[in-house]
Amino acid sequence: MKQGPYDSATLAIVNADHYDPFSYLGMHGGGKSGVDVRAFLPYAQGVDLVDAVTGDVVAPMVRTHPAGLFSVHLASHKVRFAYRLKVTSGDSVHVLDDPYAFAPVLGEVDIHLLSEGTHYRTFDKLGAHVVEVDGVSGVLFAVWAPNARRVSVVGSFNNWDGRCHSMRLHPSCGIWEIFIPGLGAGALYKFEIKAQDGRLLPLKADPYAAFMEQAPGTASIVYDLDGYTWSDDAWMKQRAETGRCEDPISIYEVHLGSWRRNPEEGLRSLSYLELADELVPYVKDMGFTHIELLPVSEYPFEGSWGYQPIGLFAPTSRFGPPNDFRVFVDRCHEAGIGVILDWVVGHFPEDTHGLGQFDGTHLYEHADPRLGRHADWGTLIYNFGRTEVSNYLIANALFWLETYHIDGLRVDAVASMLYLNYSREEGQWLPNKYGGNENLEAIAFLKRMNEQVYSLYPGAFTIAEESTAWPMVSRPTYVGGLGFGFKWNMGWMHDTLDYIAFDPIYRKFHHDDLTFGLLYAFQENFVLPISHDEVVHGKGSLLGRMPGDVWQQFANMRAYLAFMYTHPGKKLLFMGCEFAQGREWDHDDSLDWHLIGDKRHRGVQTLVRDLNHLYRDQPSLHHHDNKPEGFSWVECHDYGRSILAFRRHGLDDVDDIFVVCNFTPMVREDYRLGVPFAGAYREVFNSDSSHYGGSNVGNSGLVNTQDVSAHGQACSLALTLPPLAVIVLRREDLKLGQGD
Incomplete structure (x- = not known):
């Protein structure tokens, strides 16, 4: 059909409105009628058709539309042939291959x-x-x-x-x-x-x-991800042979942009390569087993900390190109440190260059805002029920494990994915087909994602940030669970932070904030998280939550960290908490590294280093982390004196350790701790040690049992409990007989 002097196909090409440009552009025909070649080159002044084999000009092409459409009919050529285009534009001449000369690549x-x-x-x-x-x-x-x-x-x-x-x-x-x-x-x-x-x-x-x-x-x-040579074969092999639940996992959570900045260059953030040189040795020295990175998938808004990503497959270019990020991961693995990424698939931002209305329709998101929009965050929710969308997200999870050798994915905001009425009032959400509030499509997606991760990448694991009582989050899908490896224990975190913020005189009224978590501690494979969320938005720093004068604040901080490290569950600590940063975290600034010059802050840093090594070296503190046989109370009812005592069980009785916590500033003399075996017990850790900035009250190394019954045991230890402190004791030897 003609439109003026041009047919509709020509007009569609020059107006970029042709549904199938390959059917018109390129070489077509053959046989008796010869072949036609068409090319649209809007910036060309002249085009010649060139034989790709000989390099000879076959024929000049004719401009058939002033917008830049060129064509030539070759009646004498009965068979299609490989060709190139010799393009003249101004004073330059280029010979190039025509994109429309190539067959489809997707199989x-x-x-x-x-x-x-x-x-x-x-x-x-x-x-x-x-x-x-x-x-x-x-x-x-x-x-x-x-x-x-x-x-x-x-x-x-x-x-x-x-x-x-x-x-x-x-x-x-x-x-x-x-x-x-x-x-x-x-x-x-x-x-x-x-x-x-x-x-x-x-x-x-x-x-x-x-x-x-x-x-x-x-x-x-455009970036070529091929060609990088990894040097972490030993790590990957060892990872595949390791049981994650029995291993010590102590995670250092990091925001790369603000961990440490270069003061000599305008406080710029460090690059991936600089972080490999500075962050990795620091984490290794501190004894953490893993680094968890706040999201590194490319994101436009600095203030989102990465939790509103646009480029799920692109490590942020803020710190360097993708292969530099690979170097960072490689160096972590060489140092024996695993890498966990915060993975954000619960929502995405509405930036116009992103996924929203991607092809003019609600392609990645739900069309109905009652399903497809987070009003709290101003973001869109993935349509998990659309197979291509869930495929996109699952492929992204596998991409990080495959392309960047990531060891774990911590899935952000899982609760918002599980519940259709998450943060919604009545009438603002749609029930599922059974009338319930469970997001069945998101549940199916999470299960499938976890199944793929664990079946394809041995040793890799997933962690759910899930803040509700949803059952079996960290249980296999074949028994009805969601399939995660671990779950953040948000209840423990809130309860214990509430407790430690009380003045010690009032703690006896809140004793169950410390003990309640043990009622459910083994229902999931828990991680105890002191994360970035606890040191922002006006909450202040972890140190700033501690009551009392400066001495008591630091003592409380040391005791709280020691309680966390000895409590059942894997560990996570946000950067800066390990040296008791005094001010709230600011993503636009560096951590206050100068504080380490103060012996009190340096003492907390030393304490965390020692706690990491204690936790890693003592099987009783990690091997049964997620099993009830790994824990038993010795004393959980002494609320009047705010004392707790418990036993962590190892592979056998010889490995057991005893933990006693005194959450008041009073020294407790002659505290009776019932133990099952007679003999000598060594105080292997004391958070009140002068080494950490404490008052050095304690038990001078070894303590021998006495034939005095306590806590249902025939023998006991007479201990001195330091103020606002935690002590850890391990049996030095075994004397059969009394108490055995």
Whole structure:
């Protein structure tokens, strides 16, 4: 059909409105009628068709539309042949390969799995990949936008002109692709998408981008992830053979941008490589087993700390390129330190270059705001029931484990995913098909994600930040659980922080804040978290929560940390807490490292270092962390004196240790601790040691049992309990007979 002097196909091409540009551009025909070649090059002044084999000019192409459409009919050529285009633009002449000369790259199996939502390596196919096709190097772009009328790749290489590189659609799976020859790593790009109603959407970043511009820039960057050589084979082998629940796990939670800044260069954040040189040795020296990073997936807003990510597949460029992040992980593993990422899949921001209304429809999010929007956070909720969306998220989890050798994923805001009425009033949410408030689709997604992680990556694990009483969060899916390896114990954290904030004179009225957690301590595989959330938003620092004068504040802090390390559960401590930073954490500033010059702060740092080594060295403190056989009370009712005593059980009785906590500033002389075996017991830890800045009250190393019954045992120890302190005792030898 003619429209003026041009047919509709020509007008569709020059207006970037052709649904299938590959059916028109490139080489077509053959046989008796010869072949036709068409190319749309809006910035070209002249184009010649060149034989790709001989390099000879076959024929000049004719400008058939002033916008830059060139064509030539070759009646004498009955068979299609490999060709190139010799393009003249101004004073420059370039010979280039035509993107529309290449056949589809995505195979039938990929297309089938992508449409089915079971392609767990979508990151190998979607996004931008530096590849070689038919002997020609370039970049293959692929993006899911099933409802789009047209999708183009735009970038610095085509003047951000959506007419130049319109993509090919695979209708069965809604994926658009194009191979752009001659392009390489470093090119900036986005996707220009025209909705079905003809609207031109804001340029979209690549959902699978491996690298992205630093904010305020929003472009994706072509990056070649191939070719990095890892040096952590020994770590990965050892990880695969290790049982996580029985191992000591002590996590140092870090916000990379504010851990330490360079004061000589305007307090800039350290790079991944600098962090590898400074953070890794520090964590190793402190005895932590893992580093947990606040989200590193690319995010536009600094104040979100990474919890509103745009580029799920791109380590933030704030600290360097992706391979530098690999170096950081590699160096962690060389030092024997695991790496855990905070993984945010409960919601995503509404930034126009992100996933919202990606192809002009609610593609990644629910259309109904009662399902698809978090009013509290101003963010959108993934449509977990859509197979392609859940596939995208599961593939992202596996991508970090595969491409960056990440050891664990801590899944953020799980409660918001599990409940349809999370933070919603009546009438603001929709029940599930059974009338309940459980998000059945999110539950199915989490189970499938965990199953894939544990089946494909031995030794890797997942942690749920889940703040409700949802049952069996950290139990296998085959017994009805969600399949996580661990769960944050938010109840323990809130109760114990409330308790320690009370003046000691009032603590006897709140004794159960310390003991209540043991009623449910083994229902899940718990991590005890003192996280970033506890030192922001006006809560002050951990030290600032402690009551009393300065001496008592530091003593309370040491006692609280010692209680955490001896309590059942894996450990997590946010950066700065290990040396008792006095002010609230500020993501725009460095930690107050100068405080370590003060012996009180240095004492807390030394205490945490020693606690980490005690926790790691004593099997009784970690091997049965998540099992009731690993713990028993010795004394939990002495609320009047705010004293607790308990026993941590090891692999056998010889490994057992005894913990006594005195949460008042009074020294308790001749405190009777019943023990099951006669003999000598060594005080292996005392948070009141002068080594940590304490008053050095204690038991001078060894204490011998006496034939005095206490706590249901025939023999006991007469102990001196230091003020606001925790002591740990281990049997030095075994004397059979009395008390045995």
